[in-house]
Each structure stands twice: as structure tokens, then as C-alpha cells.
Amino acid sequence: VLEIGFGIAAPIACRTLAEFGADVIKVESVRRPDSLRASGAGWMPLDAPWEIRRDTGASLQFTSSDKRSLGLEIDGPEGSQVFRRLVAASDVIVMNMNVEALESLHLTYADLQGVNPRLIHLNMSAFGTAEGPYRTYRTWGANLSALAGITELVGWPDREPTGIPLSFPDYPSGIWGVIAVISALLRRDATGHGCEIDLSQFQVALACIGPAVTEAALGAPPSRTGNRAPAEAPSGVYPTRESDRWVAVSVADDSAWESLCSVEGLESLADDPRFETLAERLANFDELDAVICEWTELRTAWECSVELQRAGVPAHPLFDHWDVLADPQLASRQFFRVLPSTRFGAELTYGQAVVLSETPANFTRAAPAFGEHTRDILKVVGLTEPEIDGLITSGIAHEMPHPGLRLERPYLGWVPHLLRLPWPDSTVDPAQIIFDRMSEQLPSHD
């Protein structure tokens, strides 16, 4: 699989393909780098040399582990020729490029089909390549959520919309990308033909909220409801005995309501005429919330959750990320992973949400440094060592800069322990340690 990916959508799709067995080559340019290589490097001092800083983003671990990296400029004749040899030797190419960029770099299906008729060609642009007014528009995920009506749906009914702090629909686009590629491979297994797949991330966003869009199309557009779900009462987030610690409770049907009424301290709900039927509970929602709050405020978030779940009521503490990292449920399923990394020694990432019983995901290495595998990959497509040296000297191919440099994430010293432990009491400034260590290793001209 060849990936020319930026940010999340194409990279996350290819990461999944890699962890389920594909050899994924991330083809990267110095002039148009994947922005996640540099993003999330908040721990590194601002005056760290850019050449190093631009390749330290921890985010990349979550989008590009288990891939190999090829540094190659494909917009000139020599680089383009090398790239076409790679295309000829590949099954799949995955990109998330604006239509204009796709055309100017000669990466359309029409450009590449002749090189490899079995090729599966997937591009995930914001609006697809069909003719329409936004065809060449540029967006971030948040723009597509806003355009599709997702942003407007999230928040309190009496306030401005809050929106979601996620790069949505980047991730579901990545999942759709894997769905598209595997479907096309299944068909190619049977027919021998490759194909062109055009994905519209805008349509991914609309498809994800299909039920709400359908509701609106039926003439009853849903509005912002805070944490309340349609026709569920109680449903929401309740305060606990702990400061700014909350518990989520969902009572979706009458049987869950009966379970709730069986919980010690909540028995009075059963006989309360205000709450007899769902219609009455919805009409008296605020009063019902007040009764639940009185009960939750006497307990911790975990105490509430355990007591409610024991009675069969869906409930859960509102986790923060320390809870997530230390969660025994996630630990028992090995959700988080620490993978070997050439430059960092070890890197933290999460695993796959897809858990297969017989052919599980295989995690072997952290995301590659920029150009880490350039030489190996170019050899495989038949280039000689002098040819490779020539491409590198002329700036068309790139190897990993400072191959001897070793860095360390400030949190990798303790995160593996945290996976079961609370927030450690650290008094050192990890960023300074890293910077000192890095300065010693760097050649003086940097």
C-alpha cells in the first residue's frame, strides 16, 4: 500500500491496513509534510532546531505506527519516474488530497491506471471529485462537521452550540477508506480488476448523523438537548461527592427504570406519581434530575456506577484521560501499546478498536521517522546504491536526518506504569531534560 496522506483520514486508514498485515509505505515530501509530524510536540522548547522539531509530533504515533517512510519528491520528472515504479509494484494507493493537488501532481486514476491496471486507487477529499460548487474547497474536519449540521447539534438548548473537539469526520473517513479498500480487494480477488474509489468526507459526516438528518427530512429537525437522549428519562450527567467528578446515567426503557427504582436509596421513585410513565418522567425531567442528584451527590462516581450497574442500570464515571490510561478494562484488552521506535526508543499509541479472534492486529513498530526506510524501499524497486545516492544528493529523495540522534518522550518513562497507576508526583521539567540531551547529541552546525 502506498500512502500519500496528511493529518488523519488517509494515514489512519493505512495504519489499520498495516496492522492487519499490509506493507504500507508512507511517501513523504519535505515541502508538503504530514502536519502531524510536527503537531503535538508541545513538550519541546520553541527554539529547538526546526529540522528536529518538525519530526517529533507524538500525534503521528496514533496515525502512522507500523508503516515505513519513504522521503521522495514526486513533482519533478525523476521523482515521478521512481514513484511510478512503486505504483507498478503496489496493490493500493491511498490519498487524502484536494482535487486540484491530485491533478497537478498527476495522481488521478487516469494518470496511474496505465502504470498498474490492478491498482486500487482511493482518494478521500473533502467533497469528492464529482462536479459541484465546493469541489475545490479546502477544509479542516471542523468545517465539515459544521457544514453537515453536527456542530449545531452539540450543546445546551439555551446556549450557543458547543461543537465537538474532535477532527470529525477525519476518523470515520479513515474507517470508510479501509472498508472501501478491502471491498475492492475482495472484488479484485474474484475479477482481477482494480478500481477507482472516490470518497467525500462531507458525505461521511452526513452519513454518520444519518438518523438525525432523516429526522430533519421527515419535518422534525432535532435540536440541542445537552446530555438528554430522545425519549429517555433520566438520562444525563450527574454531580457526585467528588469535586468536578461526574457520573453518566442512561435509562432507555421501562425495564431500566424498574431497575433504577430497585436501587437502595432510590426506592421512593417507584411510588412517585410524577414519574409513573415515561411521558410523566419526560414532563417532570428537572424534578427527576433533582432526585437523582440528591442520591449521586452522596457517593463517588465509581460508587454510583457500581451500585447502578449492579441493579442493571447503564451508568459510568466520566473519565478523564488519566482514568482512561489507568483503566483496568482497557488494560485487560491491551488497548494501549508501547512500541519500539528507532529515534525515541519507545512510543505510546493505542491499538485497534477492531478485535479479531483468529487474525488479530499485529503491532510491531512505532511510526517511522521521516525517510527512515528510503534506502531499503528504493533498492526493492531496483535502484542501485549510486542511483539512490544521486537522488539524495539532488534533494529528490531524503533519508532520515541525524540517524544517530536519540530522543525520549518525557512521559515514556512513567506511562507504562501509569497504565495501572495514578498520576506520578514529578518535580522535574521533562522538556528541559530532553532539550539538554538533544543539544549534546546534535552536530555543532545545527
Place this chain on the structure above:
Amino acid sequence: VAPAPSDGLAILSGLKVLDFSETVPSYAGRIFVELGADVVMVEPPGGSRARRQPPLVTIEAGETVSAPFAYTAAGKRSVTIDYTSPGGRRLLERLVRRSDVALLPPDADTVHRRRIDLQTLHSINDRMVVTSVTPFGMTGPRRHWKGSELIAWASSGVMNGIGDPDRPPLAPGGGLADAVSSLNAVMGTLLSLRARQRTQSGQQVDISMQEAILSVSMEAGLLTSLEGQVQRRVGPRWPPGRPAHGVFPAQDGNIEVGAVLQRQWDAMAEWIGDDLGIEEAAMDVFRGSLLNRTQFVDLINTWVTELAGRYTKQTFFIEAQRRGIPSSPINSLAEALEDPHMKAVGGWEDVPLDGSGTVRMPRGPLAFDGVGMSVGSVPRPGEHNYDVLRLEIGLSESEMLVLRSEGAI
């Protein structure tokens, strides 16, 4: 109805899916329909309770429609079988024997009571891929805990950073956790089907909604927490404290803008100069990476707010895009339904409902060799009993009569 690329074959034509899911992951069944598979929804006689899943919308003549059911069931075929009866059970086994995939309901008790668990299904057909979506997955100390859309978000750490400081944390709405979990279910099922070409056997796909949400929320605070920042609820401006990036008020509503990259900021600075006469915006001190501009966030966002206030959200969108700046209006769903691009690319499908009339739904986001996705109609309960049981399974007319009189179909 299936997408038919240039060789005339739907992309997953021939694949047979049995959908027992009712709620989550019923959207996974719809995606298989969009890919051209044959998806048979097995309902109890009289119809699945999912047909009443809220929100219910009243349409003409006092009839109500479940919006989530209509969306997720569209294009599936419906058979009604009481497979707790011996005759119904034998029938179900024949369906299992000929199918490639089973989509199970999220509740383990229901799965075992109905004897559609992995072991039972594999004892009938060991090539079957059996897919489950559960709140926390099928292993681990909380595997029996009950869940919901809200609880998927609560258990993922994401909510902790959404909302206003003076109110409880907020969950995203719109059924996104169900959608993301169902997408993972389809992805896992397809990976298993391709592995089956080599292994010749089926397997279990185990999707945890908690993990599904975690795997789409890397930037929601995990990394910043690790790097020592405290995650806070900051209201509607996300990401917090970013210059020319986030929500700004236009004349008739809000816009979302993201002048993040160097060239995008340059275009924004030029626009600020053109419209507001503030030439300083183009000064070198604001150029470079976003981090360089962050120290001037208040000044820059004052300019962008003033700029946005001169436009409607639609005119701001068009002008920003003309200048190469990522931007969009913050639309209501009603506005999204009127979106000119969706109209131009044929992105909507008018899907016949099981009673009368049609409803507009967004098509799936893929086109294979230029052919887009479509689903067909929402089935009535048992609409395809005759096609599936009589014509395909091969029951005789008299066998059908007997099963019907026993209440098994």
C-alpha cells in the same frame, strides 16, 4: 440498487449478511447494503422493537416513523421468524448455513437467550464471521456492564473537555458513537472476510464502543494531558486560544474558520488588510508557525471577529474559500438538507418508507468507478419472507403454511 462499477458487479455482490442487531450495530447492516451485499434482517413476527426506536416522527394520517430505524433498515430485506419455536429454529439454521456474516445485538443476555452466540452459530457454519458491538467489549472486568451512546462518550475521556465551565461536561449528540462503532464493525467484518480466503474459517469480531470512541479521539486531550496540560471545558471556542481558528459570529449565525497553515494565515492577513485596512496583520511577527501567532491570539481574534461581522455566514464562506482559507458556515440540519453541493452531486436519495411516501437520506460517501451508493426502500416486517424462504431456501407452499399456522413465521 447496488453500486455497479464498470464490470457490472456490485462491489460486494454475492455476500450474504444476517442482521440480528435491532439497535447497534444496525447501521453496519446499512453499510453492507450500500456496498451491494444481500442483508437479511431477522425480525420476530410482528416486527422488531427497533421499528419503535425513538425519536418517532409523526407523518401523515397520524402514522409514526422511527428515524433511526428508517435510516438503518433501508435496503435490507426483512424476514420474520420466531426462532424460539422448533420449526422457526430449523429455518434459522438453514439461513445461517448459507450466510457469510452475522451481526449480533449488543446485549449478551439476548444473544444467549436466542441462541445466536458465536459457538452456536459456528456449530452450524464455521465459515461465518460473527460480529458484536458491546459497550466495553466481550472480555475484561466490565464486559457485563450496560452501556449507551452517552456512556460510550463518558468512558472515553472525551466529554471531560466538552462544554461550559459552569455546567456538567457534554456528550456529542447525533448518534455518533453508534455510527463509529458500526463503522468499526464493518471494517472488522471485511478484514475477517478477506482473511477467510486464506484460513477458510470464520471468526469473531469484537467491537467495544469505549475503544471505538477512544480510537477516534486522539486529539481530544490524551496527548495534551500526557504533556502536562490540564484539560478544561472552555465553551464553544475549540481549540481554545488559537488565533484565527475556531468559531466566530457572522451577521446571521456562526462560522468556523481555520487559518492554520502559513499560506492560510497569509491569505487571512491580506483579507484583514483589504477589508479592515489593518496592514499590520501582514507583518512578519505574525508569520511562521501557528505557535508564533499564539501569543497574539486576542489581537488576531479581535480582527477576525470584526471581519466576520461584515459578512453573512454564506458570503463569508464563499469569500474565505476564494482566498484559500478553510472555512464553513455552522449549519442547522435544515440548512444542511438544502446544501447546494449535495444537490449538485446527487448526494441525496429519496427512500420509500414501509408505509407511504419517501424520505430524503444522505447517500453513503463512496463512488466505485464513478458509481455512487444507494439503498432502496425500508422493508415492511416479513416483506421478503416469500422471496427468501420460499424461493431461495426452497420451502414448499405447504411447509410455509405449517410454519405460518404455528406462528413461526
